[in-house]
Amino acid sequence: MHPEDLQRLVTTVMPYGKHKGRLIADLPGxxxxxxxxxxxxxxxxxxxxxxxxxxxxxxxxxxxDPLRKT
Structure with a gap:
């Protein structure tokens, strides 16, 4: 893992599939x-x-949570 990966979880959207367009951090378990x-x-x-x-x-x-933009 790279330190910036945690920030990327709250800024990168899922590019395809059932949950396309959702932030990776918000994907269901x-x-x-x-x-x-x-x-x-x-x-x-x-x-x-x-x-x-x-x-x-x-x-x-x-x-x-602290990494999410307010």
């Missing part, structure tokens, strides 16, 4: 868990999805 089971896509999006799934799975999503 079930959707993230589906990727964890089926495989994350390659590249930056896959890395960010894996990071968000890990945060969500461990109940750490609130760590992103």
């Amino acid at each position: 079930q959707y993230l868990n589906w990727f964890a089971r089926e495989g994350f896509p390659p590249g930056d999006i896959g890395r960010l999805l894996a990071l968000m799934q890990e945060l969500d799975h461990n109940g750490l999503s609130s760590l992103l």
Whole structure:
């Protein structure tokens, strides 16, 4: 993980799929868990999805709250 990845979770939108246009930080846990089971896509999006799934799975999503723009 790169330190700037946490900021990217609250600024990057999902580029495709059922939740296209939603911030990665706002994706539902079930959707993230589906990727964890089926495989994350390659590249930056896959890395960010894996990071968000890990945060969500461990109940750490609130760590992103201070990074969100008010």
